[in-house]
Amino acid sequence: MSDRIPLPYSPKVLELFRNPKNMGRLKDANTQAMAGSLACGDMISIYLKIDDANHLIEDASFESYGCAANIAASSIMTEMIKGKSLEYTWNISWKQISNELGGLPVVKYHCGVLAVGALRRAIRTYFKEKKLPNWLPKELTPDEKHALEEEKLIEVLSKKMEKTKKPKIDLSYRSK
Amino acid sequence: MRDLIAIHGEPSREVYLDSENSGLIYPKALEEMVRTYKEVGYGNPSITHKIGWESYEVLYKSTEILSQILNTKSSELVYTHGATEANNLAILGSAKANKNDRKEILVSSIEHFSVIFPAERLQEQGYKIIKIPVNEHGFIDNEFLKTKVNGSTFLVSIAPINHEIGTIQNLKEIIDIVKEKNSKTLFHSDAADSFGRVRLNLNKLNLDLASFSSHKIYGPKGVGLLYIKEGLKIEPILHGQLSSQKLWPGVENIPAIAGFAEAAKIFDNMDKNMLLKMRDKLIESILSSTESVLLNGPKGPERSLDNVNLSFLYVEGEAIIVELSMQGIYASSGSACTSRVLEPSHVLIAIGRKYEEAHGSVLMRITPFNNEDDINYVIERIPKGVARLRSLSPIKGG
Numbered sequence: 141m142s143d144r145i146p147l148p149y150s151p152k153v154l155e156l157f158r159n160p161k162n163m164g165r166l167k168d169a170n171t172q173a174m175a176g177s178l179a180c181g182d183m184i185s186i187y188l189k190i191d192d193a194n195h196l197i198e199d200a201s202f203e204s205y206g207c208a209a210n211i212a213a214s215s216i217m218t219e220m221i222k223g224k225s226l227e228y229t230w231n232i233s234w235k236q237i238s239n240e241l242g243g244l245p246v247v248k249y250h251c252g253v254l255a256v257g258a259l260r261r262a263i264r265t266y267f268k269e270k271k272l273p274n275w276l277p278k279e280l281t282p283d284e285k286h287a288l289e290e291e292k293l294i295e296v297l298s299k300k301m302e303k304t305k306k307p308k309i310d311l312s313y314r315s316k
Numbered sequence: 317m318r319d320l321i322a323i324h325g326e327p328s329r330e331v332y333l334d335s336e337n338s339g340l341i342y343p344k345a346l347e348e349m350v351r352t353y354k355e356v357g358y359g360n361p362s363i364t365h366k367i368g369w370e371s372y373e374v375l376y377k378s379t380e381i382l383s384q385i386l387n388t389k390s391s392e393l394v395y396t397h398g399a400t401e402a403n404n405l406a407i408l409g410s411a412k413a414n415k416n417d418r419k420e421i422l423v424s425s426i427e428h429f430s431v432i433f434p435a436e437r438l439q440e441q442g443y444k445i446i447k448i449p450v451n452e453h454g455f456i457d458n459e460f461l462k463t464k465v466n467g468s469t470f471l472v473s474i475a476p477i478n479h480e481i482g483t484i485q486n487l488k489e490i491i492d493i494v495k496e497k498n499s500k501t502l503f504h505s506d507a508a509d510s511f512g513r514v515r516l517n518l519n520k521l522n523l524d525l526a527s528f529s530s531h532k533i534y535g536p537k538g539v540g541l542l543y544i545k546e547g548l549k550i551e552p553i554l555h556g557q558l559s560s561q562k563l564w565p566g567v568e569n570i571p572a573i574a575g576f577a578e579a580a581k582i583f584d585n586m587d588k589n590m591l592l593k594m595r596d597k598l599i600e601s602i603l604s605s606t607e608s609v610l611l612n613g614p615k616g617p618e619r620s621l622d623n624v625n626l627s628f629l630y631v632e633g634e635a636i637i638v639e640l641s642m643q644g645i646y647a648s649s650g651s652a653c654t655s656r657v658l659e660p661s662h663v664l665i666a667i668g669r670k671y672e673e674a675h676g677s678v679l680m681r682i683t684p685f686n687n688e689d690d691i692n693y694v695i696e697r698i699p700k701g702v703a704r705l706r707s708l709s710p711i712k713g714g
């Protein structure tokens with residue numbers, strides 16, 4: 141069995157896919173960010189409501205365009221960070237998300253990476269006009285770089301495909 | 317896995333539409349297999365005792381049935397363990413026997429990977445691989461073919477029906493173009509998805525090699541066929557103890573072969589109008605009920621009678637597949653997320669779909685085991701599932 145690629149999800153992934161928590165835009169969010177792209181087939185938006193005085197996350201929500209693992213990873217991450225400090229939140233890794241989900245299949249690790257990527261972007265955005273706290277590195281962390289590299293790679297591939305000669309599209313094959 | 321299935325739940329109704337990947341077997345084919353396993357055909361057909369002779373008889377009769385349906389000679393058929401192996405034997409085996417300097421191979425850009433990958437492997441042996449472009453509905457660019465087939469062309473491989481988008485090629489016209497340009501060029505067709513969907517008279521078509529698969533016609537898994545035109549030079553690519561076949565070593569899977577022949581008889585004789593009606597009802601209903609949906613592949617008679625392939629924009633295909641699964645509807649997707657290589661379907665990209673359009677694709681195959689109530693159920697459930705996922709999406713409906 142060692143060479144076979146397992147794809148089955150954990151029951152937790154399926155449960156959260158069916159009943160995601162903290163879904164949708166947060167109206168009173170004071171920061172938000174998006175990671176991934178349409179071309180990737182994976183996109184996560186994270187919305188955070190942060191208490192400015194003590195830097196605690198009062199509320200968090202997400203929107204997701206992606207597979208079941210992507211939706212479940214975003215959902216569990218918002219659960220993990222609610223009520224937590226920004227410093228704690230900043231240090232959450234995609235491996236922690238995967239563990240909370242009961243383990244992600246190897247080919248779905250990037251869903252965890254993307255969720256963390258969106259989260260860290262949201263935190264960076266929050267501090268854009270503010271003084272950076274000591275725990276927030278000025279340079280991009282390896283996880284942020286990873287998310288960025290994935291986005292860039294797929295954009296390049298997708299653009300490359302679009303540059304090749306394409307058949308014209310018949311609009312009568314399209315619904316309203 | 318039990319925990320996962322428990323969370324998934326047992327839907328009140330189940331509609332299986334994933335026979336492109338694999339699926340149910342005709343009960344009569346299964347009965348024939350069981351009879352062969354238990355009574356006649358459980359031996360090795362090349363051994364000289366009663367059980368061996370009985371097994372040989374089952375092999376002989378099954379091959380007669382298949383050769384009649386395909387209009388070939390029995391001696392022109394070689395059993396493999398599926399169409400992937402048949403495609404590999406066709407391409408690698410004919411190249412192995414190729415003693416001249418014709419080293420160009422043309423494959424359509426929408427071929428199955430079991431055609432594209434072995435062809436690409438031949439680059440290591442000095443072959444040049446040329447991908448033939450297709451138009452927006454998956455039809456071969458005949459003008460391209462005319463300019464590329466020449467004295468150096470060794471082999472051309474084009475499937476009569478595309479496995480993902482159901483495009484039915486005008487195979488006769490294509491073969492004529494190739495043979496007119498170079499009569500020595502071999503023509504191979506991966507016909508696994510064509511068997512029973514279009515009439516392939518192998519004796520009349522100027523085809524040299526054609527691959528077939530049992531499970532694509534609701535026979536058992538693990539058995540396929542390669543048609544090799546009489547006199548064509550081909551060498552084995554696997555080596556071992558030969559049984560009754562020179563080109564494929566090992567003991568023939570006689571019960572599966574018996575089930576394959578039984579399934580071929582049933583599927584070939586079946587009135588397929590019902591499949592056609594269900595296909596069109598499903599396509600038309602979804603296109604009119606659901607916003608932002610694209611049909612992948614052609615409409616009407618140029619589309620395989622059982623193929624439905626739709627792209628739902630703003631949702632990711634794997635999520636739709638899991639969503640539908642929880643409703644008891646089983647299909648597949650050309651999304652990167654389902655491919656395990658994280659790239660979307662090469663077929664959808666070749667017909668001009670953008671990445672995001674390919675990511676949202678859902679492939680369904682209507683089978684003889686489906687009925688109109690199944691299709692009505694799918695028509696009712698798909699828009700709801702897509703709407704739920706779109707409501708989660710940051711792109712639309714959120």
